[in-house]
Amino acid sequence: MSPFVREYTSEGASVRFSPHAAALKILQHRRCLVLSVALCGVIAASAPAMALDPGSYALTPNGSANTISAINIGTGAAHGQVSTIAVPNPLTSLSASAEGFTCGGNEQDNTLSFVDVEFETTGAVDLGTPTYDVAASGSYCYTANPGSSSVSQVDARTRAVRTFPLGFGATPTAVAVSPSGDTVYATDPNQDLMYIINTSTGQFVSGGINNPTSVAASPDGKRVYAGLGTGQAIAVFEVEGGTVAPPTLIAVNESISSVAVSPDSTKVYAGSSFTNVYVVDVSGPAVTFSRVDTQLNPNAIAAAGGDRAYTANGGIGTGSVGEIDTSTTPPTVLGTFNVNTAALDVTTYDVPRSGPAGGSSLVLTKSAADPLVRGGVGRYELTVRNQGSRPTSGVVGVRDLLPAGLVPTGISGRGWDCSVERLACTRRDSLAAGAEYPPIVLKVRVEKAAPDRVTNTATVTDGGAGRTVGTATTTTVIKSKHRRPH
Incomplete structure (x- = not known):
C-alpha cells in the first residue's frame, strides 16, 4: 500500500476500503460532495426568465448581494459585458455543471443554491450545515462541510442528499469531483489531509499532506492537484488504475490558495495568497512554470478554453474578475471586469447554440x-x-x-x-x-x-x-x- 494512503470507513460502514481494489477515477476538474440518504425540502424556486445569450461566460458569486455576475468571455463584440442573475440566498462559492446548472454554497448559512444560468431559474435546499466549497458534476452538486466533518452529494433534480461523514475533527474546506461522480477529493488544511471518497460505496481513504488549501482534478483523468499553503507548493497525485501514489511537489516558494486545470490537462493554474498567478506546464516529462503579478487578490481561479484563466479578486465592497492569457511567458493579464460587489469565487460555463x-x-x-x-x-x-x-x-x-x-x-x-x-x-x-x-x-x-x-x-x-x-x-x-x- 502507498505510504500516502491510510484506510478508513465511513461511520456505520463495516467494510474496510482499499484504494488498490476500488476503481478510483477522475475525469474532469470542478468542485462540490458525499452515505445515508435523506431528502431536503426546496426553499425557493422561481419561474424561468430571460436566458443568457449563447456564448462563454465567467460566473462569480457576489456574496450578500444575492446575485451572480455572468461575464461574457467570448471573442465577439459582447466580450466583457456583465449580466446579473438573482439567487435566493447569498453565495460564497460556485461551480458549473455540464448538465446546465450551477450550484452555489454559503459559508454563513446552511443552504445550497441551484441556478440554471441559461434561463435564470433558481432554487435552494437546506443542508443543515454551512458549505465552504462546491463542485458540480453531471446532475449532482458536492459540498465541503467543515462544521459537520463531512461532505455531501445533492441531486440537482430531486434535491435528494447523501452525506459522507469523515470522522471526528475532520474539517474539509475544498472539494473536486470526477464528472462521472465515481470519486470525490476533499482537502483539510487543519488536519493536513486529503480525503479520497468512493461515491458508490461511501468508503474513503486519506493521506497526509502539508496544509492543502485547494484541489482540482484534471479532465484527462490522470492527476489531482492540491494547492499547499504553508507547504508553498503544488502537490501532484497520480491516480490512474485505481491507485494513489505519493504526491510529487512543484515548489513555488509561495502559499497557494487556489488551483485549476486547463481543459486539455496540459497546464495547471494556481493563485497565490498574495497577488501572483502561476502557470505550470505539465504536458511533458519536465515541469516548467512562469508567473505574473496581477496586482490583485486572486483568491479563486478557473480555466477556460483558448489558453485563458480567470481569477476572482474579492474583498470588501468592489470586486473584479481578471482575465489572463496563459499562452505567453510570462502570462499576460489582459484586463479585469468589475462586478461592483465582492467576487468570492469563479467558474466558467458555455451556453450552447441550439441545433x-x-x-x-x-x-x-x-x-x-x-x-x-x-x-x-x-x-x-x-x-x-x-x-x-x-x-x-x-x-x-x-x-x-x-x-x-x-x-x-x-x-x-x-x-x-x-x-x-x-x-x-x-x-x-x-x-x-x-x-x-x-x-x-x-x-x-x-x-x-x-x-x-x-x-x-x-x-x-x-x-x-x-x-x-x-x-x-x-x-x-x-x-x-x-x-x-x-
Whole structure:
C-alpha cells in the first residue's frame, strides 16, 4: 500500500476500503460532495426568465448581494459585458455543471443554491450545515462541510442528499469531483489531509499532506492537484488504475490558495495568497512554470478554453474578475471586469447554440424487448448518434432512470465507462458528425409485482455543449409468465 494512503470507513460502514481494489477515477476538474440518504425540502424556486445569450461566460458569486455576475468571455463584440442573475440566498462559492446548472454554497448559512444560468431559474435546499466549497458534476452538486466533518452529494433534480461523514475533527474546506461522480477529493488544511471518497460505496481513504488549501482534478483523468499553503507548493497525485501514489511537489516558494486545470490537462493554474498567478506546464516529462503579478487578490481561479484563466479578486465592497492569457511567458493579464460587489469565487460555463448548425448535436435512441415478463430478465439498448455538423468535444454521458418494477443487474458498452450503481456511462473520445458510438446494454430483472406497463427514460449529455442535449423514452408491456395447465 502507498505510504500516502491510510484506510478508513465511513461511520456505520463495516467494510474496510482499499484504494488498490476500488476503481478510483477522475475525469474532469470542478468542485462540490458525499452515505445515508435523506431528502431536503426546496426553499425557493422561481419561474424561468430571460436566458443568457449563447456564448462563454465567467460566473462569480457576489456574496450578500444575492446575485451572480455572468461575464461574457467570448471573442465577439459582447466580450466583457456583465449580466446579473438573482439567487435566493447569498453565495460564497460556485461551480458549473455540464448538465446546465450551477450550484452555489454559503459559508454563513446552511443552504445550497441551484441556478440554471441559461434561463435564470433558481432554487435552494437546506443542508443543515454551512458549505465552504462546491463542485458540480453531471446532475449532482458536492459540498465541503467543515462544521459537520463531512461532505455531501445533492441531486440537482430531486434535491435528494447523501452525506459522507469523515470522522471526528475532520474539517474539509475544498472539494473536486470526477464528472462521472465515481470519486470525490476533499482537502483539510487543519488536519493536513486529503480525503479520497468512493461515491458508490461511501468508503474513503486519506493521506497526509502539508496544509492543502485547494484541489482540482484534471479532465484527462490522470492527476489531482492540491494547492499547499504553508507547504508553498503544488502537490501532484497520480491516480490512474485505481491507485494513489505519493504526491510529487512543484515548489513555488509561495502559499497557494487556489488551483485549476486547463481543459486539455496540459497546464495547471494556481493563485497565490498574495497577488501572483502561476502557470505550470505539465504536458511533458519536465515541469516548467512562469508567473505574473496581477496586482490583485486572486483568491479563486478557473480555466477556460483558448489558453485563458480567470481569477476572482474579492474583498470588501468592489470586486473584479481578471482575465489572463496563459499562452505567453510570462502570462499576460489582459484586463479585469468589475462586478461592483465582492467576487468570492469563479467558474466558467458555455451556453450552447441550439441545433446542428451550432456544432455537434447528439441524439439518443433506445430499444427494448417487448413484452417483458414478470420474474424474468430483460435488456435495453441505448445508442448515441451525432446528427450535427461537427464532432463532439468533452465528456459525453448517458444516464438511465429505471422505473419502479425494474431492477438493474448490469450496464456496459464497448468504450464506455459505466457504473451500475449510478446507471450512468461516460466517454471522452470524439464522435464524428454522422457517426454513432457502440451501443450501451442495460440488463434488468423484472419484479413479480411490476405494473402492466413501464416507461423508461434516459438522457445524453454533451460536455462540449454544456448540458443535457437529448432524451429517449420507451414504454414496454409487462406480462405474467404463462402457466401450463395440469
